[in-house]
Amino acid sequence: MSAPATKRMRIAYGRIAQETHALSPVPTTTEDFRRAIFMEGDELARAASKDGEEAPGFMKNAELSGFVRAAHAARQRGLEVETVPTLSAWAIPGGPLPRDTFDELLSRLLSRLRDAGPVDGTFLSLHGALGVVGLRDPESLILEAVKEATGGKPVTVTQDFHANLTERRVRAAEAIVAYRTNPHRDHAKVGFEAGEILIRTIANQVKPVSAWRSLPMLLGGGTTLDFLPPFLQTFLRMRSMRRDPRVLATSVYGCHLWNDDPDLGWSAHVVTDGDRDLAERLADELAERLWAMRHQMPPRFPPIEEAIVEARKARIARKLGVVAFADASDVVSAGAPGENTRILEALLKDGRDLVSYVPLRDPEVVAKLWDVAVGETVRVEVGGKLDPKTNEPLAVEGRLLRTQRMLGLGRLAVLDLGPVKLVLTELAAFSVKPAFYQDVGLPILKADVVVVKNYFPFRLFYLPYARKTIYVKTRGLTDFDAAYVLNFADPMHPRDHVEDWRPADRRRRGV
Ligand SMILES: [Zn+2]
Secondary structure, three states: OOOOOOOEEEEEEEEEEOOEOOOOOOOOOHHHHHHOEEEEHHHHHHHOOOOOOOEOOOEOOOHHHHHHHHHHHHHHOOOEEEEEEEEEEEOOOEOOEOHHHHHHHHHHHHHHHHHHOOOOEEEEEEOOOOOEOOEOOHHHHHHHHHHHHOOOOOEEEEEOOOOOOOHHHHHHOOEEEEOOOOOOOOHHHHHHHHHHHHHHHHOOOOOEEEEEEEOOEOOOOOOOOOOOOOHHHHHHHHHHHHOOOOEEEEEEEOOOOOOOOOOOOOEEEEEEEOOHHHHHHHHHHHHHHHHHOOOOOOOOOOOHHHHHHHHHHOHHHHHHOEEEEEEOOOOHHHOOOOOOOHHHHHHHHHOOOOOEEEEEEOHHHHHHHOOOOOOOEEEEEEOOOOOOOOOOOEEEEEEEEEEEEEOOOEEEEEEEEOOEEEEEEOOOOOOOOOHHHHOOOOOHHHOOEEEEOOOOHHHHHOOOOEEEEEEEOOOOOOOHHHHHHOOOOOOOEOOOOOOOOHHHHHHHHOO
């Protein structure tokens, strides 16, 4: 006999999320969460509502508003769903969290849950590549703690495409749903889906069962963009899998390379409604598809000297728009500090015929320039302070163009170094949007070259401007091979020769 339908339910929702770079020496503290996204209770409820802004300065709607929308949709179907906001803490990528930062975030989430009274389930937005000093797999700990605090009630979770999946997470959550876009733009959609699964689970309409596979694999899949082969075909196949009403969720993960879990790797995960065999079969098929992509390496990135020559040659691109340099070795959105000076140095030396805009993080110099009069000439050493092992400081001289504050970035100072305009930031600057430059008085179309510390998302925002994009390898924390120094429990493709993914998978899943 099937369980009776439940029509009334209370569901808590919240987030603790960050993509952590295990090799960054710059810790991510509670202050970093507070400066980015930190909301609780009613404030969170407003932010996740239809007219609210869930991540001000970053995006309007994300996973939690997706979940709130799923609750709204369920009400239209006659269910009484009450949503209970807890905590949303979301920091810009950076180095590992000190243990006390993690403990503080988790205990705030748990105390909000306890204060909420009995709930029938919890919706959580996690990144899946969170790193905490001295703690393995912190997200599993969050899941297990939430489960314990709610008396074992169902939990569904969203994760980034760059998450690492583990046996503990799969066991603790009723369902996990990952972004199926890269660059990521379906946060709200996957929030809605994971929310629906949770509501239907509580209402006894579905019984989620999971199957998953973990591959000892760090790289592959070419560009890993969702709209290009080989990932395109995999995402299309996943869509066709979900047309089967027994299939509740399908996810694949390309993992965050610089996560120090010894069982790191690409993975596949399928949730079905009570059909274990089907889940196993589909998860296996997805794993084979990922493994088949392993030899398609990411494109080679040229050094800055080569990139400058190319930009100089790209006359038409510069005339109609700009050439974008992505500093692939210092990607802030993957946890690098954003203070690598090699592009700046090369542009000042060899690129003086090009007008270029460069971002650089240097809280010390920004503080120093804050009280200097605009128009004055200053001589400062910039960059190379937060991670001096990887980055070197550079002496520059120029005129102070302006100082100002920007949402999410703190204080900024703009220096005129002749053809190079340098935007110094107090905090790690994504610099993904043209507004980063426009808002400090640097019109994009006046430049030949703009530099971003980002891999993919900027390409969407720069569509109207960038006529050519060059990924530049400058030696830094987000070089792919930088991850090869991490310790892995299994031989890892492509660092090591791996004949067969299944032995590592079986060990990781404990079968
Ligand atoms: Zn990601």
